[in-house]
Amino acid sequence: MKCANMKLNIKKIIVVGGGPAGMMTAIRAGQLGRTVVLIEKNQVLGKKLLLSGKGRCNITNACELDSFLDRFSGNAQFLRSAFHLFFNTELIDFFEQRGLKLKTERQQRVFPVTDSADSVLKVLEKELHKNKVEIIYNSPVRDVIVHEARAGGVVLADGGSIYGDSVILTTGGVSFPATGSTGDGMDMAQRLGHKIIALQPGLVPLKIRQNYPELWEGITLKNIRLNFSDSKKQILSEIGELLFTGFGISGPLVLSLSGQIVNWLNEGKDVFVEIDLKPALSKEQINERFLREFKTNTKKSIRSILKNMLPQRMVDVFLSIAGIEPKKQVSQITQKERMGMISLFKGLRLDISGYLPVEKAMITRGGVSLKDINPRTMESRIIKGLYFAGEMIDVDADTGGFNLQAAFSTGYLAGESAVND
Ligand SMILES: Cc1cc2nc3c(=O)[nH]c(=O)nc-3n(C[C@H](O)[C@H](O)[C@H](O)COP(=O)(O)OP(=O)(O)OC[C@H]3O[C@@H](n4cnc5c(N)ncnc54)[C@H](O)[C@@H]3O)c2cc1C
Known part of the structure; x- marks a missing residue:
C-alpha cells in the first residue's frame, strides 16, 4: 500500500508474524534496545512451532556448517551471513543459557530434554517479555505502508494502522494453514514488486497407484532401502524408515527424498519405487533362509513362515502379490514361487501417482x-x-532441525539489521 501523508521517524520496529522467525527477530531487536511491536494474527504465538518434531521440536542440527548447508534443497549459500552471525552453537547457547537443556539424538538432531515444543515456546515468550516486546494478538496484517520506497508501517485487517521505522515480514509459508501460515506475507511482498518463486510442497508424502498402502496403513518399516526410478534408470536410493498411509507412503525417508520426486513428477516422468525389504541380505541369503525354514517346518503354511519375516499385517497382501495362497504348506511351495517371493523382498514395486x-x-x-x-x-x-525472515523466503531444507535453524538465524539477522538501519 502506498501512502503519501504519514508520520515517519517513529523509532519502532514492526515484526509481522509470531512464529520462530518473528519471535527471534523481535527478541534480537529488543535486546539491542529498540521498541518492538510483534503482530500475530492468532491469539497465541508459535502454533506451528508447537507441532514441530511431532511436538518435541527438533530445534536445530549439530552438524558442521558445510554438511548443514548440504541439507538445503538449493540456495543455501544465501544463508551464509545469517549462519555466520547466529548458527547452531549460538542457538543452543541461547536456549541453554535461559535454562532449557538440550540433547543431541541420532543424525545430530537437537531436541529439548523436556521432549516438549511447549518448553521451547515458553523460553521465547519469556525473552520477548524480558525485552519489552509489545505483542498484538488476533491482528492479521493486511498490508505494508510504503512512503517514497521506504516501509513505514502496516495496515491491520480491521483498518487500523501502526507506524514504525522498519517492517519485518515473517509470516511463514503456506503449509499447515491452520497454524496461521497462509501466505499473507508473500502476497504483500508481491504487491510491493517482489518476485515470488512458485510455491511447491517440500517434505511431502507421496501418493501410490496400487491399493496396498491403504491395506497397510499405519505400518512402519525400519531400515528398508527405497530405490526410486523412472522407466529407464535408477535415480535415487537410500536406507531409512517408511510409513504406509491411507493414500501412499510417508515417513522420514520419503519426506527427505520427496523434493526430488516432486521435481521429476512435475517434469512428467513416470516414477516408481522399489522397496528393498531386506537391504542387509542378498537374494542368495534370503533363499538360504527360506530353504532352512522350509526344511524344519514342512507342515507349516507359508503365511506362518512369513510372519517371522514381515509385519504380520503385510503378509497376506504380500502373498497375494506373489500369487501364492497363504494357507499353502511350505513343502508345496515351488521354486518359481520361492524366487517370486525373493524378488518381492528385494524390490516391492509401487508406482508413484x-x-x-x-x-x-x-x-x-x-x-x-x-x-x-x-x-x-x-x-x-x-x-x-x-x-x-523465515520460511516465507525461498529457502527450504530437509528434516533434521535445518528449517527451524534457518528461521531463527534469518530472524536474528533481520532483527539486528533493522536496528542498525
Ligand atoms: C508438522 C510440522 C513439523 C515440523 N517439524 C520441524 C522440526 O522438528 N524441525 C524443523 O527444523 N522444522 C520443522 N518444521 C518446519 C518449521 O516448523 C517451519 O519451518 C518454521 O515454523 C517456520 O517458521 P516461520 O516463523 O518462518 O513461520 P511460521 O512458523 O509459519 O510462523 C508464521 C507466523 O506468522 C503468522 N502470520 C501469518 N500471516 C500473518 C498476518 N497477515 N498477520 C500477522 N501474523 C501472520 C502466523 O499465524 C504464524 O504464527 C515442521 C513443520 C511442520 C508443519
Whole structure:
C-alpha cells in the first residue's frame, strides 16, 4: 500500500508474524534496545512451532556448517551471513543459557530434554517479555505502508494502522494453514514488486497407484532401502524408515527424498519405487533362509513362515502379490514361487501417482525471491526498511532441525539489521 501523508521517524520496529522467525527477530531487536511491536494474527504465538518434531521440536542440527548447508534443497549459500552471525552453537547457547537443556539424538538432531515444543515456546515468550516486546494478538496484517520506497508501517485487517521505522515480514509459508501460515506475507511482498518463486510442497508424502498402502496403513518399516526410478534408470536410493498411509507412503525417508520426486513428477516422468525389504541380505541369503525354514517346518503354511519375516499385517497382501495362497504348506511351495517371493523382498514395486498438496507438506518450497533480498541484512532490495525472515523466503531444507535453524538465524539477522538501519 502506498501512502503519501504519514508520520515517519517513529523509532519502532514492526515484526509481522509470531512464529520462530518473528519471535527471534523481535527478541534480537529488543535486546539491542529498540521498541518492538510483534503482530500475530492468532491469539497465541508459535502454533506451528508447537507441532514441530511431532511436538518435541527438533530445534536445530549439530552438524558442521558445510554438511548443514548440504541439507538445503538449493540456495543455501544465501544463508551464509545469517549462519555466520547466529548458527547452531549460538542457538543452543541461547536456549541453554535461559535454562532449557538440550540433547543431541541420532543424525545430530537437537531436541529439548523436556521432549516438549511447549518448553521451547515458553523460553521465547519469556525473552520477548524480558525485552519489552509489545505483542498484538488476533491482528492479521493486511498490508505494508510504503512512503517514497521506504516501509513505514502496516495496515491491520480491521483498518487500523501502526507506524514504525522498519517492517519485518515473517509470516511463514503456506503449509499447515491452520497454524496461521497462509501466505499473507508473500502476497504483500508481491504487491510491493517482489518476485515470488512458485510455491511447491517440500517434505511431502507421496501418493501410490496400487491399493496396498491403504491395506497397510499405519505400518512402519525400519531400515528398508527405497530405490526410486523412472522407466529407464535408477535415480535415487537410500536406507531409512517408511510409513504406509491411507493414500501412499510417508515417513522420514520419503519426506527427505520427496523434493526430488516432486521435481521429476512435475517434469512428467513416470516414477516408481522399489522397496528393498531386506537391504542387509542378498537374494542368495534370503533363499538360504527360506530353504532352512522350509526344511524344519514342512507342515507349516507359508503365511506362518512369513510372519517371522514381515509385519504380520503385510503378509497376506504380500502373498497375494506373489500369487501364492497363504494357507499353502511350505513343502508345496515351488521354486518359481520361492524366487517370486525373493524378488518381492528385494524390490516391492509401487508406482508413484502424485504427492499431497502444499498445504499438507511440512515445508513450503519457493517464496520471496532471493534476488530481491540482501543476504547480509535480509533487507528488501526494492523497499528500504522492509525485511524478510523465515520460511516465507525461498529457502527450504530437509528434516533434521535445518528449517527451524534457518528461521531463527534469518530472524536474528533481520532483527539486528533493522536496528542498525
Ligand atoms: C508438522 C510440522 C513439523 C515440523 N517439524 C520441524 C522440526 O522438528 N524441525 C524443523 O527444523 N522444522 C520443522 N518444521 C518446519 C518449521 O516448523 C517451519 O519451518 C518454521 O515454523 C517456520 O517458521 P516461520 O516463523 O518462518 O513461520 P511460521 O512458523 O509459519 O510462523 C508464521 C507466523 O506468522 C503468522 N502470520 C501469518 N500471516 C500473518 C498476518 N497477515 N498477520 C500477522 N501474523 C501472520 C502466523 O499465524 C504464524 O504464527 C515442521 C513443520 C511442520 C508443519
